[in-house]
Amino acid sequence: VNGSSREGPALVADPIAETVDEPIVFLNEVMARYPDAISFAPGAPNAQHLAQVDVIGALQRFQEHVVSVGGRSPEQAQLALLEYGPSRGLVNDVFADALRRDEHLDVDPEGIVITVGAQEALLIALRTLCDQPGDAVAVVDPSFPGIVGAARFLGLPTIPVPEGPLGVDAMAFEDIVLRERRRGLRVRVLYVAPDFNNPTGTRMDLASRRALLDVARRQGTKLLEDNVYGFTADPAVRLPSLAALDAEGTVVGVRSLAKVAAPGLRIGMLVPGPAGGRAEVRHLARRFAAMKTMVTVNTPPVSQAIAAGLILACGGSLAELGNSRSEFYRENLRLLLEALDRHLGDEDGVTWNRPHGGFFVRLFLDIAADQRLLEFSAQKFKVLWTPMSFFSLTGRHSNEIRLSCSYLDPDEIETGVERLAAFLREVTSPKSCGV
Numbered sequence: 398v399n400g401s402s403r404e405g406p407a408l409v410a411d412p413i414a415e416t417v418d419e420p421i422v423f424l425n426e427v428m429a430r431y432p433d434a435i436s437f438a439p440g441a442p443n444a445q446h447l448a449q450v451d452v453i454g455a456l457q458r459f460q461e462h463v464v465s466v467g468g469r470s471p472e473q474a475q476l477a478l479l480e481y482g483p484s485r486g487l488v489n490d491v492f493a494d495a496l497r498r499d500e501h502l503d504v505d506p507e508g509i510v511i512t513v514g515a516q517e518a519l520l521i522a523l524r525t526l527c528d529q530p531g532d533a534v535a536v537v538d539p540s541f542p543g544i545v546g547a548a549r550f551l552g553l554p555t556i557p558v559p560e561g562p563l564g565v566d567a568m569a570f571e572d573i574v575l576r577e578r579r580r581g582l583r584v585r586v587l588y589v590a591p592d593f594n595n596p597t598g599t600r601m602d603l604a605s606r607r608a609l610l611d612v613a614r615r616q617g618t619k620l621l622e623d624n625v626y627g628f629t630a631d632p633a634v635r636l637p638s639l640a641a642l643d644a645e646g647t648v649v650g651v652r653s654l655a656k657v658a659a660p661g662l663r664i665g666m667l668v669p670g671p672a673g674g675r676a677e678v679r680h681l682a683r684r685f686a687a688m689k690t691m692v693t694v695n696t697p698p699v700s701q702a703i704a705a706g707l708i709l710a711c712g713g714s715l716a717e718l719g720n721s722r723s724e725f726y727r728e729n730l731r732l733l734l735e736a737l738d739r740h741l742g743d744e745d746g747v748t749w750n751r752p753h754g755g756f757f758v759r760l761f762l763d764i765a766a767d768q769r770l771l772e773f774s775a776q777k778f779k780v781l782w783t784p785m786s787f788f789s790l791t792g793r794h795s796n797e798i799r800l801s802c803s804y805l806d807p808d809e810i811e812t813g814v815e816r817l818a819a820f821l822r823e824v825t826s827p828k829s830c831g832v
């Protein structure tokens with residue numbers, strides 16, 4: 398178990414602080430020191446997509462929507478952007494509609510909370526769902542550091558759950574819940590990203606999703622579903638989200654516009670469960686909204702309006718917005734995998750997975766990929782990557798690295814992999830004494 402008890406001084410003596418903060422600071426420093434390095438590190442959306450965002454057009458589009466559908470005057474529509482506005486959000490109808498179109502989710506617009514990115518959604522969800530001493534958060538390991546950061550911020554214990562080739566293994570998860578219960582901890586929530594997990598690129602198949610839902614229901618554990626990379630899947634082989642498979646309210650959805658639109662908008666959303674469902678879902682929605690008031694009052698309406706305008710301009714579909722970008726990411730992923738095959742296919746001691754979407758590829762080495770090795774890679778070979786240990790709660794992934802294909806332009810990928818291959822040949826070779 399990582400983290401401290403709810404009664405303890407959570408922010409002072411926190412054993413996972415180092416795994417969250419220092420690596421990210423280190424990575425940023427290395428990137429700043431080697432500006433001419435090709436970096437497979439950032440999991441950020443490609444800059445060319447950000448350049449295409451018509452901010453003013455999106456704002457106008459939303460204003461028109463408020464006038465034509467909301468029956469407000471243009472002056473009232475302008476005021477709505479500059480007043481505090483409802484804590485739950487200003488654009489819930491547009492978002493609920495998009496969830497209905499894209500994921501076939503029937504959600505109550507009033508139940509959704511529009512948040513400051515997925516990060517605030519995670520924070521609100523954890524604080525609401527884990528409100529008793531002994532409540533704990535299970536986290537797929539390795540995982541997105543934002544969830545560990547949120548748990549740490551709240552002083553919640555985090556329980557690592559290993560990831561298999563198909564994501565979380567439901568039976569292994571159930572064993573962990575039962576084991577922790579015997580130790581006096583109640584696993585209230587499992588954080589899970591079923592579509593192309595950050596950092597491993599793993600995707601759960603349909604049977605694994607159903608099995609996980611069954612276990613969560615049986616054990617009374619909520620599934621906190623983060624689906625930020627789902628849009629990168631080939632439309633022909635999209636799988637239903639966990640939320641879409643859940644009729645009862647076992648899944649709390651977290652969504653973000655960071656990758657599909659722009660991270661600087663800082664727009665996410667929290668979805669408590671299906672509409673017309675149990676009273677518990679309605680109660681949860683009220684608690685999420687109350688918590689939102691306490692954290693940031695409301696999400697900046699101008700940002701909400703731009704996000705909603707972008708969705709409206711794509712026929713009310715976030716997936717449609719994603720479709721215009723996902724092909725680019727799938728192509729970059731294909732180029733990355735092909736370049737790895739070409740340059741490292743015959744290399745002993747290096748293997749990798751082959752995700753079908755998302756931003757990330759996971760490399761397995763026969764040596765520890767630590768900060769020292771990264772520094773060497775940046776300095777001598779001008780190529781950057783992320784040690785998998787930055788994402789791990791357990792220290793079990795020290796021989797792995799994460800490569801991200803999203804931020805680079807296609808022509809940089811080939812050169813980047815050439816450099817990476819030269820670096821790996823040097824350090825994984827038994828003759829090596831480079832580091």
Ligand SMILES: Cc1ncc(COP(=O)(O)O)c(C=O)c1O
Pocket residue numbers: 440513514515516517541543590595623625652653654655660663664665
């Ligand atoms: C798994 C995951 N969730 C969410 C986010 C984005 O969060 P936010 O909307 O707070 O920018 C990221 C960004 O890296 C991520 O990898």
